[in-house]
Amino acid sequence: MTPDLQEAGAATLERHHQQAAAPSSAGGASFGRLMHASEPDFAHGVALYLDEISVSFDGFKALNSLSLAIDVGEMRCIIGPNGAGKTTMMDVITGKTRPDSGHAHFGSNIDLLRLREPQIVRAGICRKFQKPTVYEELSVFENLELALQNDRGVRAALFARLSGTQRERIAEILQLVHLLPESHRIAGLLSHGQKQWLEIGMLLAQEPVLLLLDEPVAGMTDEETERTAELFLTLVGKHSLVVVEHDMKFVDMLTQGHRKVTVLHEGSVLAEGTLAEVQSNTQVIDVYLGR
């Protein structure tokens, strides 16, 4: 193949990638698109699709044929009483728990149940744990460096050096999560809320398609909670977010009265709608809000 043909081919590929990456192109079969088996296909506008997932631990049904669909760029809050299956759902999506039955797809083509944890992460799903999990003895900057999107192999890591663009990207994230003045500090010395933000920053550094956030404002002050809500609202549209939260004030801030809230109960979806709708739903009041 001649060099100019190769270049033309590369340009075509690049154009197709851009088309596929743009969330606005959702809908329609979009013929003539190039697809790679390992890359998720979001052409149908769905980022995550769970179908009839069931998990049981020693007879206890943690998830009971749970079905859920998250759109590309959507922010979805998930609420529910303790034991409703919120964390188990995240475990299934990230490959930590294998369901007894059901299907889980990322985009319309990636079967999550066939992948191991690191592969799922590399496909574009990142998860924040309930307890903030950062590398306590590395600096804030180094925590983000390890999270940056790049080759995860041993050889690459031995000789890796940060490029100017990567350093700028880290600075950008530090600013986004309000940690720029702390970049030299050892992560273990941060406050609880700051650790939560650092972990969120580490997720963002991986440029995920879908972010799973398990009680992200647990242990934060009111002011920190508000700033976290602001941060999440800037992410809507760029990423899909699934936020599991108990704090109704925070959920209210995130949904702004019109975004969908899903209520889980005993391992399946009890209700779906705006926060006002689910709060007036009698079933929901019975099991959850009314206590």
Place this chain on the structure above:
Amino acid sequence: MTPVAPVQLLPESRRGLLLGVRGWSVVIGVLAVIAVLIPVLNLAVPADNPLHFGDYGVALVAKIMCYAMCALAMDLIWGYTGILSLGHGLYFALGGYAMGMYLMRQIGHDGNYRSDLPDFMVFLDWKALPWTWAGSASFVFQMILVVAVPALVSGVFGWFAFRSRIKGVYFSIITQALTFAGMLLFFRNETGFGGNNGFTDFKRILGISIAAPSTRMVLFVLTGLTLVAFYLLARAIVNSKYGRVLQAIRDAESRVMFTGYDPLKYKLSIWVLSAVMCGIAGALYVPQVGIINPSEMSPAASIEMAIWAAVGGRGTLVGPIVGAFFVNGAKSWFTQAFPEFWLYFLGALFIAVTLFLPRGIMGIKDRLKKEKGVEVKA
């Protein structure tokens, strides 16, 4: 929020020169002492001069430098990656045995029985060398084994253990069991490595008398250079991004996995490297100490390695080297002055370090700095 972030606020990359001016001066100073000062004081200064550095001292420092390499290897896997091995004596002994086999063949016809076979084989009435000794006459082949055998054993063991996600104390116990099994295997005469007596009575290395002062000094300098080289290698490793992934695995392995790294590859590679370092240390140890036997594989020997690292200060690289010198220096003095109290002292030392110096000897330095008001790594 300003759109342009002040990038200059960010820390500089820690790679590059590896050490500061002071660090390099110390390294060059140590090299000068090992390669110039001690050889001159030992060989050129007459024995009745008070400045003379005796043969006993040379042998002792050489032995401790071999131990220091093991302590450094322990720091890489325990201090930086958080995997406590209580079985690295196995790899030390395997490297030592590979060297010992070559030294046994170098004895040639000069053994007690005037036979081509090593004495212990004549004693057992063996007529030919077993297959494991096939390449033992070749120095190069045995040197390859010094690296290859520990690498292979640790690689196979590590792959199964890390793939099964065995962690913490369970992992430590299995490493301990492995070295114990190795010891029992090498105790048997049928295994073909001299049973409980091991190898000794070495005469030559590369055809040169092994007891000659110049040979001893060459081995001493070689050991010192290897130790410094290992230190610089370890320093380069922990300062690379690879080294930071290792520390991340120590602090939060699940987060590393959920960031898309495969911890198995990282743990296995550093595990094998540390085993190879111990193997090379063993190969340098045997010609200078003059004996290798299965007691090097005893669980206690491996536990001592962990003590050197803990006493010196984990996760500092320099600390474990200091710890190896401190503990073994104390041991050689104590076993002469109060032979019956050494083990009590070792136990007391370990308790004292755990209680009062969780960061070891290097922790004292940090504590002094902290009193001066400098923020140090937590």
